Amino acid sequence: MRRLAPIALAVVLGCPEEPPPPPPAPAPRPVARLAELEGPVSLERDGGAAAAKKEPLFQGDVVATGAGARAVLADERGRQLELGEDTRFKVGASLAALEVETGEIAFLSDDDGGTAWGGASLSTPFGKATLAAGTAARLRVRDGGLAAEVSIGEIELEEVDGGARTAKAGQRLQVGVGLVELEEPAQPPPPQQILFKVEAGKPQVKPKGSARFVPTTKDTPLEAGAAYKVPAGARARLEGDALVLLVQPGGAGQVESVENLGGLSALSLKGAAGASTLRLTGKQKAKLELDDVTLSGSQETTAAVTPQGKRRRIEVRVGELEVRHAGQTKVLKAGDALVVGGGAIEEPQPLKVALTLPMGKRVQVYAAKLGHVGLGLPDEPRRVQVAHDSNFEALLVEGVAAKQVVVPAPAKGELYWRTLDDKGQPQTQGRARFSADTASLKEGTAKTDTVHETGLKATIYFQRQVPTLTFTFAPSPGATGYRLRVYQAGDLKAAVVEKKVPEPKATVESGQLGEGSYLWSASPLDAAGNESGGGRMNKLDVVYDNSTTTLRIASPRNGDKRSGSLRASGVAPLDSSLTINGKAVALDAQGRFSTPVPDTDTVVFRLKADGADSFWVRRLRR
Secondary structure (H helix, E strand, C coil): CCCCCHHHHHHHHHCCCCCCCCCCCCCCCCCEEEEEEECCEEEEECCEEEECCCCEECCCCEEEECCCCEEEEECCCCCEEEECCCCEEEEEEECCEEEEEEEEEEEECCCCCCHHHCCCEEEECCEEEEECCCCEEEEEEECCEEEEEEEECEEEEEECCCCEEEEECCCEEEEECCEEEEECCCCCCCCCEEEEEEEECCCEEECCCCCCCEECCCCEEEECCCEEECCCCCEEEEECCCEEEEECCCCEEEEEEEEEECCEEEEEEEEEECCEEEEECCCCEEEEEECCEEEEECCCEEEEEEEECCEEEEEEEECEEEEEECCEEEEEECCEEEEECCCCCCCCEECCEEEEECCCCEEEEEECCCCEEEEECCCCCEEEEEECCCCCCCEEEEEEECCEEEEECCCCEEEEEEEECCCCCEEEEEEEEEECCCCECCCCCCCEEEEECCCCEEEEEECCCCCEEEEECCCCCCCCEEEEEEEECCECCCCCEEEEECCCEEEECCCCCCCEEEEEEEEEECCCCCECCCCCCEEEEEEECCCCCCCEEEECCCCCECCCCCEEEEECCCCCEEEECCEEECCCCCCEEEEECCCCCEEEEEEEECCEEEEEEEECEC
């Protein structure tokens, strides 16, 4: 066996293994994201430039806005920066470490009320500005200098020459070439207010510092600390720069804060009670706080807010709404509903629509506890308005929608809806009147008609059922009784009715005879009960008379049990057409119908007659 020399062995044993390759560098984390863009905005990254879009931003990126443009930057902590036009902004390690060469920046509020801006710094060619906690301000940097307007909190500026200045809420700080100026506010800014506008009746207001509510018929500005109540028979609305809250009878609340700063219009209410409708105008971002529930959005939106015990039900009619509660956020679109309060937020659910009403026609709806209806619209998005009055003065819904708008059906009254063109002029309009359902055919005893013995033909007309008939005939001398026989025409072998009576008249109860042609006679009886002579034969026609001008429904009734064997039956006006749950129904010559009903919980009858559409909705139980 050959052995390695000691030196060679030492060399072999002393050679270290090659080191493993270094791990790949982690992907950079975004500092913020572009949340909103208007006008020409560009993004410079790694030496290149391109049109900006809603996308993540990384340290070293430069965002530049052109003339008439704006951009909003947001980070994970809820902080937002708004860049004005002609601004050049460099992204630092976070939104709390900024650099701006020229332009305008607004520090917007955040989920923590502005406290997240504490210690944030902004480097400019004229010095370094540092924000205190809870600060809201706007800074402008131009060739001539720097200007800072402080709305809330304070800013400290360390100038390039080593000096320092502090601007507090209400002050304006200017720094220019050879100029340092600190403008003191002449007067503290007035408290922000929201307008309480009276729509009907006498709502009540309690101004800040007052001990009692007073009725009012005038529009009243309310500031933080003021309260309102809307009793039965009254209506009012709270109107801000970008939101309107329509308060229904029974509504109440206290204004906790009003804010309109940095592109945000916000209203906070506590102790908010009763039903209301929220409308966002879309002019700027708007936010409504109802105790522990926050509703916000930046586009034109209409939403209904209804209390359900300690929770609230929110239904969006048009637009889009962001709902925040207990640290969770959900986005509701038109036709969605969500119940919030108590525990975690559930997923939004689409509203269930009993029927969709056509536009451009006279529509009548008969129902009890109908629920929601869809108001038909064109397939293309159009601006739409909905109201209870034909003048559209008290709007229930306003915004852009397509195909349908879902609203609750009134138990009684009218709904009007219309589309508008680009100039705000009315185009197509719809109208529906809602009434109680009185179409049920009432069973029971029909009226009595008399049929006289004349030898001629008598005709009996009926609608619901053949009435009770009283046959009268001439008395016969010496007769102790009479026998009445009624035959189906064409069949004199077997009487359909035969009865013995003691006097010259006989009653045939309702239901014994049906629609058709008959022959009848009455024979006198002697003391032994034998016929003493033949009676005169008379003709009788029983004819169904359809003089109804509306639908009459015999089945089903509201509350009937649903099943696969249920039938829909009734009578429709002559020269009309009928569908049940969208399926055409055959009518006989008298307008009568009887057809199976699918196993469903809602049966919708649609009648078309005389150019009008009418609907009846019946609810079935399981």
